[in-house]
Amino acid sequence: MATLQSACPLDCPDLCSLEVEVVDGRVKRVDGGTRTPITDGFICAKVRNIADHLYGEDRVRHPMIRVGAKDGTALGRFRRATWDEALDVIAERLREVRDRAGGEAILPFHYGGSNGWLTEGALATRFFRRLGASRCLRTLCALPSGMAARSLYGAVPGTALEDYADSKLIVLWGMNPSATGIHLVPIIERAIEGGAKLVVVDPRRTPLARRAHLHLAVRPGTDLPVALSVIRELFASGRADEGFLAEHTRGADELRRRAEPWTIGKAAAEAGLSDLDLGRFVDLYAETSPAVIRAGWGMERNRNGGSAVAAVLALPAVAGKFGVRGGGYTMSNGEAGWGVSAEAGIATPEPATRAVNMVELGSALTDGAPRVEVLFVYNCNPTQTVPDQNRVVRGLARDDLFTVVHEQVFTDTCRWADVVLPATAFLEHREIRRGYGSMRLYDSAAVATPPGEARSNNQVFGALLEKLGLWRDGDAMTDDELAAAIFSGDAGGRLRAQLDQHGVATPPIERPRLFVDLAPATPDRKIDLVPAALDAEARGGLYHYEADPGTERHPLALISPAISQQISSTFGQLRKGEAAAELAPADARARGISDGDAIRIWNELGEVVCRAKLSAHVRDGVVVLTKGLWRFHTRNGQSSNALIPPTTTDFAGGACYNDARVQVERHA
Numbered sequence: 006m007a008t009l010q011s012a013c014p015l016d017c018p019d020l021c022s023l024e025v026e027v028v029d030g031r032v033k034r035v036d037g038g039t040r041t042p043i044t045d046g047f048i049c050a051k052v053r054n055i056a057d058h059l060y061g062e063d064r065v066r067h068p069m070i071r072v073g074a075k076d077g078t079a080l081g082r083f084r085r086a087t088w089d090e091a092l093d094v095i096a097e098r099l100r101e102v103r104d105r106a107g108g109e110a111i112l113p114f115h116y117g118g119s120n121g122w123l124t125e126g127a128l129a130t131r132f133f134r135r136l137g138a139s140r141c142l143r144t145l146c147a148l149p150s151g152m153a154a155r156s157l158y159g160a161v162p163g164t165a166l167e168d169y170a171d172s173k174l175i176v177l178w179g180m181n182p183s184a185t186g187i188h189l190v191p192i193i194e195r196a197i198e199g200g201a202k203l204v205v206v207d208p209r210r211t212p213l214a215r216r217a218h219l220h221l222a223v224r225p226g227t228d229l230p231v232a233l234s235v236i237r238e239l240f241a242s243g244r245a246d247e248g249f250l251a252e253h254t255r256g257a258d259e260l261r262r263r264a265e266p267w268t269i270g271k272a273a274a275e276a277g278l279s280d281l282d283l284g285r286f287v288d289l290y291a292e293t294s295p296a297v298i299r300a301g302w303g304m305e306r307n308r309n310g311g312s313a314v315a316a317v318l319a320l321p322a323v324a325g326k327f328g329v330r331g332g333g334y335t336m337s338n339g340e341a342g343w344g345v346s347a348e349a350g351i352a353t354p355e356p357a358t359r360a361v362n363m364v365e366l367g368s369a370l371t372d373g374a375p376r377v378e379v380l381f382v383y384n385c386n387p388t389q390t391v392p393d394q395n396r397v398v399r400g401l402a403r404d405d406l407f408t409v410v411h412e413q414v415f416t417d418t419c420r421w422a423d424v425v426l427p428a429t430a431f432l433e434h435r436e437i438r439r440g441y442g443s444m445r446l447y448d449s450a451a452v453a454t455p456p457g458e459a460r461s462n463n464q465v466f467g468a469l470l471e472k473l474g475l476w477r478d479g480d481a482m483t484d485d486e487l488a489a490a491i492f493s494g495d496a497g498g499r500l501r502a503q504l505d506q507h508g509v510a511t512p513p514i515e516r517p518r519l520f521v522d523l524a525p526a527t528p529d530r531k532i533d534l535v536p537a538a539l540d541a542e543a544r545g546g547l548y549h550y551e552a553d554p555g556t557e558r559h560p561l562a563l564i565s566p567a568i569s570q571q572i573s574s575t576f577g578q579l580r581k582g583e584a585a586a587e588l589a590p591a592d593a594r595a596r597g598i599s600d601g602d603a604i605r606i607w608n609e610l611g612e613v614v615c616r617a618k619l620s621a622h623v624r625d626g627v628v629v630l631t632k633g634l635w636r637f638h639t640r641n642g643q644s645s646n647a648l649i650p651p652t653t654t655d656f657a658g659g660a661c662y663n664d665a666r667v668q669v670e671r672h673a
């Protein structure tokens with residue numbers, strides 16, 4: 006037995022260091038390591054139990070080629086193939102389609118759930134760029150938030166999670182660390198023990214909301230007016246930091262003008278809050294220092310999402326919360342000034358080919374022009390993660406669509422594939438990953454042997470680059486060569502030395518404080534409170550509010566948050582039992598629904614049949630059907646994405662997962 010060091014690249018802010026016990030190439034036990042202070046020896050259950058994922062019956066072990074009808078079933082529909090045969094079939098189809106219909110008839114479809122810079126698509130990206138394929142706009146999460154943060158502050162990290170220990174007020178806005186980013190929880194607990202106050206802004210009474218001094222259970226999609234009302238009140242009551250605004254920001258007068266319509270009363274009515282609670286929040290925020298806002302991704306998933314994030318991130322500037330440890334904001338800490346990127350390994354510029362928004366996959370497959378003839382899915386499970394599920398499945402069911410899926414386990418998307426390829430999981434290949442909460446970077450070697458014939462993304466796309474003649478002299482092809490390219494510059498050399506010595510790298514400034522250790526990375530080093538480019542792109546202009554899309558027929562807001570077992574559809578095969586949709590008791594009573602009843606949730610896009618769970622932790626008017634369900638979790642094989650519209654956020658084209666409006670009834 007050997008105990009080996011690794012790091013967790015799952016889509017989670019914490020980027021834990023791991024200690025992995027391996028016997029004969031097989032993972033026996035995984036636990037938290039100590040190379041990252043934030044991990045501090047403990048990790049979540051999903052990664053502690055990852056052996057169930059690696060060696061479970063759903064693991065794809067060999068290449069498979071379709072032999073039966075494309076009807077969404079699995080049994081008897083595939084035969085085992087060799088890698089050579091499968092890659093030849095794929096290469097032949099790609100070549101034929103590119104030569105006849107053009108590269109844009111090929112659509113790579115990928116996300117990055119459990120991948121870092123090496124396997125998120127280093128060679129895949131190079132391959133599809135050189136092929137002239139359509140581009141996949143990765144809009145399912147964080148694009149509007151990232152654009153808002155970069156536009157206001159430039160590419161700088163926010164407050165380090167460790168620094169929350171120094172905060173006297175912590176605001177969790179659209180963020181549930183008990184499910185996503187568990188290592189913040191003990192830090193918050195310690196801060197509370199030291200006298201800090203906690204405010205949670207979330208439609209649900211999350212575990213931390215139950216312990217909060219103030220919980221603002223906003224209606225989904227109303228974070229924008231709430232944040233604008235706080236801004237308005239800070240100005241109106243003379244508690245805006247005018248000196249800081251004059252010296253360090255641009256656009257304060259315009260922000261104030263745009264916030265003006267949102268009185269506390271008007272915002273509270275729109276968000277379903279009491280005036281008193283919203284006023285208490287303003288007082289707490291204005292009067293407490295250090296105060297930090299942990300901005301989550303929950304608030305971006307609606308029609309107002311981009312502006313909502315921008316308004317929330319403007320708050321610490323208006324209230325003058327920077328310059329002290331434990332003050333400011335945290336959105337993504339991925340922009341920690343690493344000075345290296347995956348592009349160095351890809352070494353091929355992005356072509357100006359057609360861009361397909363992931364949110365609109367259904368229409369791209371059913372109506373798009375040029376017609377998509379090859380869909381190549383990797384690091385993604387679109388039947389369960391993309392809005393307008395029924396339309397996505399209609400597209401995948403096309404007999405004239407050739408679909409390749411490179412996957413670790415046999416997902417619902419594999420059921421629609423023409424070729425399924427077995428993929429390695431993160432303990433089975435080398436990976437480079439930097440955190441977007443924890444500011445650390447790891448280069449982790451493979452520690453386990455892949456079961457069956459699983460191959461990494463780079464192995465697959467390296468072979469395809471060669472088969473299609475897209476390989477060029479001097480290309481970095483192996484993981485070692487790609488890693489060398491990524492760490493080739495001065496900044497990379499510094500990181501490489503740290504990695505070699507300590508097994509982990511830190512950014513140039515650890516625990517940076519804005520306006521003490523670094524300035525905003527905007528052109529004039531000021532916070533831009535109404536960035537012109539964002540204002541031009543935002544539907545209706547930045548900070549414009551679009552009203553709730555609910556109707557008399559579909560009045561309830563459906564949200565689908567992450568849970569501790571799943572922050573994406575990854576590990577869905579391990580989640581047992583039928584899904585339950587949570588309803589507020591009053592909403593259930595009004596519909597004659599009791600706990601455990603079968604219910605039908607529906608709107609004009611589709612329906613989901615599952616169990617009802619009455620919960621005092623859900624506010625009225627809201628239905629919760631959690632993220633990551635697979636078809637076997639509901640009675641009709643549909644998940645929340647069957648009800649989620651393919652509409653986009655006010656800017657950046659982000660997914661509006663929380664804009665589904667539905668009706669619920671007892672199911673016979």
Ligand code: SF4
Pocket residue numbers: 013014015017018019020021048049050052186187188
């Ligand atoms: S807490 Fe997050 S980073 Fe840590 S092991 Fe779990 S998923 Fe990975």
